[in-house]
Amino acid sequence: MRRKVLLRSSWLPYVLIAPAVAVLVALSIYPLIYSITVSLQVGEVWGLGNFTRLASDGFFLTAMAHTFVYAVAALTCEFLLGLGLALLLNNQIRGRGFFRATLLVPMMLPPVVAAVVWRLMLNPNFGAINGTLKQIGIDTESLTWTASPGLAMLSVIAVDVWQWTPFVFLVLLAGLQAIPQEPYEAALIDGSSRWQTFRHVTLPLLKPAILIVLLLRTMDLLRVFDQIFLLTEGGPGFATETISLYIYRTAFRFFDFGYAAAMSFVLLALTNVISVVYIRFLKHESRA
Amino acid sequence: MSRALKYFLVVVALVAALAPVYWMFTISLKSEVDHFALPPPWFNFTPTLEHYFEAFVARSFGQYLITSAIVAVISTLCALVLGTLAAYALARFRLPYDLDRRLSLWILSTRMFPAIVTAVPLFLMMRDLRLLDTKASLIIVYTAFNLPFVVWMMRGFFDEVPRDLEEAALVDGDSRLGALVRVVLPLVAPGLAATAVFCLIVSWNEFLFALVLTQTDASMTLPVGIAGRVTQYEIKWGVMSAAGAVAIVPILVFAMAMQKYLVRGLSLGAVKG
Amino acid sequence: MGIKFQNVTKAFGDTLVVDDLSLEIADGEFVVLLGPSGCGKTTTLRMLAGLETITTGDVYIGGERINDVQTQHRDLAMVFQSYALYPHMTIAENIAYPLRVRKLDKPERTKRVTSVARMLEIESLLDRKPRQLSGGERQRVALARAIVREPRAYLMDEPLSNLDARLRVQMRGELKRLQHQLGTTTIYVTHDQAEAMTLATRVAVMSRGRLQQFDTPLNIYNRPANRFVAEFVGSPSMNFIDGKIESGAFVSESIRIPVTRENADQLTIGIRPEHISVLTEPQNNATPATVYVTELMGNETFVFLSVGTNKLIARAAADFRAELESPVWLRIDAEKAHYFDRQTGLSI
Numbered sequence: 001m002r003r004k005v006l007l008r009s010s011w012l013p014y015v016l017i018a019p020a021v022a023v024l025v026a027l028s029i030y031p032l033i034y035s036i037t038v039s040l041q042v043g044e045v046w047g048l049g050n051f052t053r054l055a056s057d058g059f060f061l062t063a064m065a066h067t068f069v070y071a072v073a074a075l076t077c078e079f080l081l082g083l084g085l086a087l088l089l090n091n092q093i094r095g096r097g098f099f100r101a102t103l104l105v106p107m108m109l110p111p112v113v114a115a116v117v118w119r120l121m122l123n124p125n126f127g128a129i130n131g132t133l134k135q136i137g138i139d140t141e142s143l144t145w146t147a148s149p150g151l152a153m154l155s156v157i158a159v160d161v162w163q164w165t166p167f168v169f170l171v172l173l174a175g176l177q178a179i180p181q182e183p184y185e186a187a188l189i190d191g192s193s194r195w196q197t198f199r200h201v202t203l204p205l206l207k208p209a210i211l212i213v214l215l216l217r218t219m220d221l222l223r224v225f226d227q228i229f230l231l232t233e234g235g236p237g238f239a240t241e242t243i244s245l246y247i248y249r250t251a252f253r254f255f256d257f258g259y260a261a262a263m264s265f266v267l268l269a270l271t272n273v274i275s276v277v278y279i280r281f282l283k284h285e286s287r288a
Numbered sequence: 289m290s291r292a293l294k295y296f297l298v299v300v301a302l303v304a305a306l307a308p309v310y311w312m313f314t315i316s317l318k319s320e321v322d323h324f325a326l327p328p329p330w331f332n333f334t335p336t337l338e339h340y341f342e343a344f345v346a347r348s349f350g351q352y353l354i355t356s357a358i359v360a361v362i363s364t365l366c367a368l369v370l371g372t373l374a375a376y377a378l379a380r381f382r383l384p385y386d387l388d389r390r391l392s393l394w395i396l397s398t399r400m401f402p403a404i405v406t407a408v409p410l411f412l413m414m415r416d417l418r419l420l421d422t423k424a425s426l427i428i429v430y431t432a433f434n435l436p437f438v439v440w441m442m443r444g445f446f447d448e449v450p451r452d453l454e455e456a457a458l459v460d461g462d463s464r465l466g467a468l469v470r471v472v473l474p475l476v477a478p479g480l481a482a483t484a485v486f487c488l489i490v491s492w493n494e495f496l497f498a499l500v501l502t503q504t505d506a507s508m509t510l511p512v513g514i515a516g517r518v519t520q521y522e523i524k525w526g527v528m529s530a531a532g533a534v535a536i537v538p539i540l541v542f543a544m545a546m547q548k549y550l551v552r553g554l555s556l557g558a559v560k561g
Numbered sequence: 562m563g564i565k566f567q568n569v570t571k572a573f574g575d576t577l578v579v580d581d582l583s584l585e586i587a588d589g590e591f592v593v594l595l596g597p598s599g600c601g602k603t604t605t606l607r608m609l610a611g612l613e614t615i616t617t618g619d620v621y622i623g624g625e626r627i628n629d630v631q632t633q634h635r636d637l638a639m640v641f642q643s644y645a646l647y648p649h650m651t652i653a654e655n656i657a658y659p660l661r662v663r664k665l666d667k668p669e670r671t672k673r674v675t676s677v678a679r680m681l682e683i684e685s686l687l688d689r690k691p692r693q694l695s696g697g698e699r700q701r702v703a704l705a706r707a708i709v710r711e712p713r714a715y716l717m718d719e720p721l722s723n724l725d726a727r728l729r730v731q732m733r734g735e736l737k738r739l740q741h742q743l744g745t746t747t748i749y750v751t752h753d754q755a756e757a758m759t760l761a762t763r764v765a766v767m768s769r770g771r772l773q774q775f776d777t778p779l780n781i782y783n784r785p786a787n788r789f790v791a792e793f794v795g796s797p798s799m800n801f802i803d804g805k806i807e808s809g810a811f812v813s814e815s816i817r818i819p820v821t822r823e824n825a826d827q828l829t830i831g832i833r834p835e836h837i838s839v840l841t842e843p844q845n846n847a848t849p850a851t852v853y854v855t856e857l858m859g860n861e862t863f864v865f866l867s868v869g870t871n872k873l874i875a876r877a878a879a880d881f882r883a884e885l886e887s888p889v890w891l892r893i894d895a896e897k898a899h900y901f902d903r904q905t906g907l908s909i
Contacts, residue, residue: 016377
């Protein structure tokens with residue numbers, strides 16, 4: 001029976017919660033409502049014009065496609081690398097604090113700085129990447145990275161992987177270390193092979209950590225803005241334009257706030273659906 | 289897998305993580321000539337502080353730095369106060385209609401909004417309130433931005449304090465408030481500190497809202513200032529790198545200090561590092 | 562101070578955790594609320610402390626109705642099962658806390674803390690933190706914190722249950738002495754009937770939220786009001802056999818015990834293990850039985866017996882020996898037997 005401290009003063013909790021709720025309502029909920037009204041206006045006319053425009057807007061659909069490609073590619077790389085590193089280092093206890101501290105540097109950087117760092121690295125003329133490649137004899141003429149339509153998406157994905165793999169690694173490592181020794185010992189006695197142990201002991205017990213990491217990264221990847229804006233501004237041309245960038249451009253370059261608001265809602269709906277699905281998985285796991 | 293291989297892979301990971309950052313530091317310290325030198329000098333160059341001087345004295349990066357600091361500190365304080373009170377209430381009281389659980393989840397969900405979704409209407413709102421291009425607008429928005437995180441994290445920390453202790457304090461004769469201050473707060477102090485640091489880091493790094501809500505040097509934060517230099521036609525890499533280097537330093541310091549709570553904060557409490 | 566519960570009920574939603582409890586405790590008494598887990602004893606204590614609201618009924622301390630008095634003003638001291646010591650304060654600060662909250666000045670606080678610490682022999686621990694102390698030491702600190710205030714009454718919620726067996730017995734004695742010295746009313750909650758019997762001036766046995774019997778330990782043991790009390794108090798517990806009385810004897814299957822009572826149907830007889838003698842030779846009027854298992858306790862032997870479908874326990878001398886399944890004969894002291902109505906469980 002969960003006991004809560006005496007509820008005698010029944011107004012107290014509400015007084016404590018109210019200010020926080022008020023701030024959130026004013027700055028999260030109210031803007032959304034405001035946004036709805038804006039999205040339902042095309043110029044002076046009220047209606048669903050902005051929403052119907054979405055279906056036929058090639059740019060919008062391309063931006064969505066780019067967002068998905070970006071998210072899936074980055075997530076896969078980050079997850080596999082992070083999991084691999086975590087499994088590898090699970091038993092290296094010595095110097096753990098030092099590793100943690102250093103590995104978190106990429107993800108703690110302001111996205112601006114990460115972008116600066118990589119623009120420097122990827123600069124075709126004096127960047128370290130091309131410079132080193134040239135040294136080993138590779139022709140870097142066509143490797144213009146963020147300026148190249150073919151390589152731009154790859155470049156931004158690589159930057160994201162560089163920045164956020166440590167995050168996946170740290171969370172999964174913590175998850176691994178929280179797994180008790182007993183199941184492993186039991187599996188050993190039962191004669192299980194390394195792969196079998198991994199599949200039947202490690203993975204299931206790691207599921208909550210995996211799910212939370214996938215959830216958080218997916219949410220972050222779908223709404224990515226900062227680093228792409230600073231690396232390529234969505235270019236060259238439209239090559240790396242994701243949905244957040246397109247919305248930004250629509251609102252603050254073309255000043256079409258109604259349309260931008262409508263797109264925002266689609267994005268919001270999308271992230272909501274995905275997070276609900278994830279959370280359902282999470283709840284299911286924690287009950288099991 | 290052999291020990292040697294493991295250590296090797298770790299070293300590779302470390303180098304991969306730190307090399308680019310180090311590169312930026314070197315750019316900030318190299319003269320313009322060295323910038324374009326081939327092969328790129330990783331170690332042997334003569335350092336110069338000219339870029340730092342230019343950034344912070346000649347140009348307005350000093351001002352951006354101060355703005356960033358002010359905005360981060362004040363918004364963090366506000367978020368901490370409001371959020372901790374709410375978190376305490378949610379952790380300790382049972383509300384009708386399962387309200388405490390629902391409120392917690394709702395508060396968390398506001399954290400999941402893509403920033404652009406609220407950025408557009410907030411821009412319009414701030415414009416109507418004539419708060420565009422002010423530090424105040426950023427402080428308000430960052431407080432709201434950090435609030436869900438504070439509530440969620442602090443609630444977790446409050447949950448870890450046994451209720452027995454507060455009950456003992458009450459029976460011993462202390463008031464509700466007294467028990468909170470004398471018994472509970474000291475015990476969640478480390479958690480509070482860690483949460484504060486996370487909020488500071490998030491506010492310090494924030495880009496989109498700052499970009500949208502500020503227009504002139506008067507209110508620009510460091511990230512926006514740096515970005516401004518990126519999108520202009522003449523890119524002064526040295527200046528940018530110097531600003532970037534300075535932008536990182538507080539982060540590194542704080543992150544080292546808060547290492548213990550790092551994983552917990554990043555995973556929203558789901559995984560206790 | 563005297564404490565009175567009048568028709569007190571506590572409900573959590575639809576569940577009645579405490580059901581119409583009425584109890585009058587005199588000043589200076591050591592009353593134990595005894596019962597299995599879930600019987601409502603802890604809830605009763607918490608209602609008295611002010612940590613749970615009272616659904617219906619009234620509670621009085623020293624004649625004053627305290628239903629609506631806030632926890633911090635009730636002037637009661639509580640020792641929690643987990644001790645609830647403030648982890649971030651030293652032992653001295655822990656004990657001083659109730660005084661600090663009442664705004665006593667530092668010299669006065671120090672004086673009282675030292676005198677209490679001396680009384681409980683924890684003076685050397687005053688500068689340490691709770692986590693550096695053993696279970697027994699922490700328990701004494703919790704006690705010290707309660708005593709330092711000189712409250713109207715002490716409330717104790719299973720304070721000994723986290724200690725190992727030997728320490729528990731030792732602390733039991735210390736507690737009794739202490740309470741005697743201080744003379745303050747004490748209400749003590751436990752599920753351990755040995756604690757109840759040794760510590761209490763009166764015991765309130767509870768089950769499923771209802772008061773079963775409120776009497777001195779001796780009376781509870783010798784004159785249990787119903788089957789529940791009879792079974793709960795006493796270790797090893799009382800033996801029960803269902804049967805009836807006919808023609809001057811209690812009969813049930815193969816058992817026949819001569820008794821001087823009227824005929825009655827639907828009866829359960831209760832016999833304490835110490836009132837069954839186990840004989841290795843048959844005797845007149847002795848009931849035959851088989852040995853199920855014996856437990857050698859050192860100072861005595863417990864003999865578990867099968868009699869038909871009944872399983873009984875008897876106490877025997879320390880040197881009693883018998884093989885498993887060997888036949889024995891039981892002589893039952895019918896004078897000391899208790900009788901309960903099979904339907905209601907009440908003592909007859």
